[in-house]
Amino acid sequence: MSSKVKIGQGAMVCKEIKVKGQVSFGASTIIHPGVTLIAEAGPIEIGENNIIEEYVNIIHKFLPGHEQSEPVTLKIGSNNVFEVYSTIEGVSSIGDNNIFESKSFVGRNLSIGNDCIIGAGCHLTSTSPIEDGTCVYGKNCTRQKAFCKPSVPGGHREFLTKLLPSYHLLRKNKNPIEGN
Amino acid sequence: MASYMFQKTITSICTCGLQKLLPDLFFCRHCITLRCDFCVSHEIDTTYCPHCFENLSSTEAKHKKNRCASCLECPRCFNTLSTRSYSRTPEPKKPPQKMYYLLCLFCNWRSHEPNIPDQPTSSGNWPVNKNPDDGRILDLINYYKSVTLKEVFDKQKRNTKHYGRNYMHFLEKFGLNAMMARKKVGFPNFHTDGTGFSTSEINPAEAIENVPELSANTFEDILDLKQISTLEQRFATPELQAENTDDLFPIRKHLRVKHSLRCRVCEHNVVKPEYNAVKFKIKHLAYYYVPEIKIIKCEPLLAGKWSSLVLKLCNPSQASTAVRFEKLDLNAINIIREPRQLEGEDLISTPKQLPEPIPIVLELQGDIIVPEGEIKIAARDDTAEYDDTNEVNTDNDDPKYVYWRKGNKVALKFEVKPNENIKKNENVQLGFVMHFMYSDTMLHVINPKQPQTVLVPIKIVLNLPNSF
Numbered sequence: 149m150s151s152k153v154k155i156g157q158g159a160m161v162c163k164e165i166k167v168k169g170q171v172s173f174g175a176s177t178i179i180h181p182g183v184t185l186i187a188e189a190g191p192i193e194i195g196e197n198n199i200i201e202e203y204v205n206i207i208h209k210f211l212p213g214h215e216q217s218e219p220v221t222l223k224i225g226s227n228n229v230f231e232v233y234s235t236i237e238g239v240s241s242i243g244d245n246n247i248f249e250s251k252s253f254v255g256r257n258l259s260i261g262n263d264c265i266i267g268a269g270c271h272l273t274s275t276s277p278i279e280d281g282t283c284v285y286g287k288n289c290t291r292q293k294a295f296c297k298p299s300v301p302g303g304h305r306e307f308l309t310k311l312l313p314s315y316h317l318l319r320k321n322k323n324p325i326e327g328n
Numbered sequence: 329m330a331s332y333m334f335q336k337t338i339t340s341i342c343t344c345g346l347q348k349l350l351p352d353l354f355f356c357r358h359c360i361t362l363r364c365d366f367c368v369s370h371e372i373d374t375t376y377c378p379h380c381f382e383n384l385s386s387t388e389a390k391h392k393k394n395r396c397a398s399c400l401e402c403p404r405c406f407n408t409l410s411t412r413s414y415s416r417t418p419e420p421k422k423p424p425q426k427m428y429y430l431l432c433l434f435c436n437w438r439s440h441e442p443n444i445p446d447q448p449t450s451s452g453n454w455p456v457n458k459n460p461d462d463g464r465i466l467d468l469i470n471y472y473k474s475v476t477l478k479e480v481f482d483k484q485k486r487n488t489k490h491y492g493r494n495y496m497h498f499l500e501k502f503g504l505n506a507m508m509a510r511k512k513v514g515f516p517n518f519h520t521d522g523t524g525f526s527t528s529e530i531n532p533a534e535a536i537e538n539v540p541e542l543s544a545n546t547f548e549d550i551l552d553l554k555q556i557s558t559l560e561q562r563f564a565t566p567e568l569q570a571e572n573t574d575d576l577f578p579i580r581k582h583l584r585v586k587h588s589l590r591c592r593v594c595e596h597n598v599v600k601p602e603y604n605a606v607k608f609k610i611k612h613l614a615y616y617y618v619p620e621i622k623i624i625k626c627e628p629l630l631a632g633k634w635s636s637l638v639l640k641l642c643n644p645s646q647a648s649t650a651v652r653f654e655k656l657d658l659n660a661i662n663i664i665r666e667p668r669q670l671e672g673e674d675l676i677s678t679p680k681q682l683p684e685p686i687p688i689v690l691e692l693q694g695d696i697i698v699p700e701g702e703i704k705i706a707a708r709d710d711t712a713e714y715d716d717t718n719e720v721n722t723d724n725d726d727p728k729y730v731y732w733r734k735g736n737k738v739a740l741k742f743e744v745k746p747n748e749n750i751k752k753n754e755n756v757q758l759g760f761v762m763h764f765m766y767s768d769t770m771l772h773v774i775n776p777k778q779p780q781t782v783l784v785p786i787k788i789v790l791n792l793p794n795s796f
Contacts, residue, residue: 265436267434267435268434279554282554283437285405285434285435285436286405286435290405290558291553291554292435292554292555292573293554293555293573293574294436295436295437295438295440296431296436296438298436
């Protein structure tokens with residue numbers, strides 16, 4: 149698998165992930181094992197302080213038949229949490245402070261703002277952008293105003309930084325000049 | 329119920345004539361027949377809160393308007409709310425104060441000030457959102473109550489006109505004893521002619537002349553759909569119907585009812601829940617007694633041609649049983665056979681007739697050959713799975729009909745022929761009667777004899793998908 153991986157300062161990326169194409173991880177980002185990142189339609193840039201949990205798929209591909217298009221960079225902001233088995237497919241952009249709950253699916257050409265919560269199991273396929281501070285929940289993907297900023301429990305990140313390296317092999321930067 | 333049991337292809341016809349799936353049916357051990365939820369009477373046992381499991385008496389539940397006093401529901405997605413805490417320092421010198429708010433873990437709704445102020449105690453005493461028209465509604469309810477009372481009284485007065493000369497029954501009927509007692513003490517008398525029921529006066533609703541006009545930009549403003557409550561949310565609180573999602577209030581959780589079911593014919597309990605536990609005292613469901621039928625193999629059905637069909641029968645009861653098959657006779661389908669009864673049965677009351685059995689209308693689209701003779705099915709044995717030496721006697725089986733046999737399961741071969749004029753993509757409906765041996769393991773007070781066995785006929789309808 150041809151891949152160029154750039155790992156930022158303090159980021160933890162488990163070895164057992166599938167990467168295709170050019171992917172960069174921002175500082176303090178935590179990637180659990182079993183994650184699939186496919187950057188065929190251009191590089192994926194993952195910001196700082198993100199947590200990507202097990203079996204998350206971030207797929208950045210061209211539509212079938214449009215393989216020769218201009219490559220586009222997929223930018224994912226900072227402080228996002230992708231919970232177990234959430235799938236991101238062909239999203240145009242993702243802002244900061246979002247939570248993608250378990251088994252949620254976000255479809256093509258959708259842009260997601262800041263401070264959003266995509267509820268567990270929500271299947272979003274429309275292309276109308278999700279504005280800042282929206283909460284999507286339920287089987288009909290009802291969008292309503294979120295009353296509080298999504299937050300991760302305080303100790304969670306510290307807990308992961310302590311625990312992950314003791315049970316999993318971590319990926320290191322191939323190029324020693326950059327980062328770490 | 330587990331979804332695998334919902335094979336819509338096989339339905340049984342209840343005694344009352346309705347087609348039901350086996351998991352939806354009950355089995356009355358006293359009438360020894362199937363009962364569905366229409367031929368049992370439903371009785372309210374207890375009311376309880378589905379979240380905190382507090383049991384309430386019916387009067388208490390009525391007083392609280394069938395809602396739990398302590399559990400709250402999210403007004404946005406109707407899941408149970410949980411309480412969260414944070415600490416804040418109201419004044420710089422005082423120690424920090426712990427405050428509580430409500431949070432829905434599913435849709436992230438949270439109670440927010442100023443609508444619902446944060447509370448200093450975890451149990452909350454969360455403010456109840458008062459309906460501004462509460463007083464008026466109460467007035468109306470009281471008024472209608474008094475009207476019904478008056479109507480009842482008038483009716484009674486009319487009915488008691490021709491009673492002959494014996495007035496003794498009036499003593500109790502109109503509480504004459506109480507009236508005499510009042511007279512003795514010197515209180516004024518009750519009005520017995522109904523005039524005493526003063527229907528409280530209510531002011532009729534009045535139409536207002538000057539209705540405030542809509543603002544000019546009502547139709548021009550761009551709607552923010554995120555802020556507007558959905559119909560579901562509005563219907564959850566019909567008295568308030570907040571339009572803005574900011575005005576939603578937590579809803580008190582609805583109470584649920586545990587109901588016990590009673591056979592309408594013999595008046596024995598069919599299902600009875602246990603008080604204060606998620607268990608049942610009595611639970612006579614059909615799939616504990618009746619062999620479960622499942623299709624395991626079906627050759628493609630062709631119009632006018634015989635094809636084989638393999639059904640698996642599984643005996644769920646602890647006693648071995650035997651089944652016998654019979655073709656479904658459409659002419660005799662509506663004849664209800666005499667209620668079966670065990671010897672020495674202790675009757676609560678004389679068996680009643682079901683109100684009105686529904687005539688079964690069934691159209692069969694084919695012919696079926698059922699296995700002949702009696703086929704025995706072994707009892708269910710939970711340890712059989714781990715026992716390799718568990719051999720089943722297959723000597724008496726006719727290999728023409730018995731496909732295989734294992735533990736309490738047996739696979740039987742049927743032959744099916746759809747009609748010549750069967751349409752494309754139409755299901756082939758077929759039927760047969762299964763008689764199964766029900767052995768009564770109940771201990772009878774009067775007659776503690778050997779367990780008795782009764783043959784119970786059950787009409788089965790197959791709905792086979794058609795393939796061309």
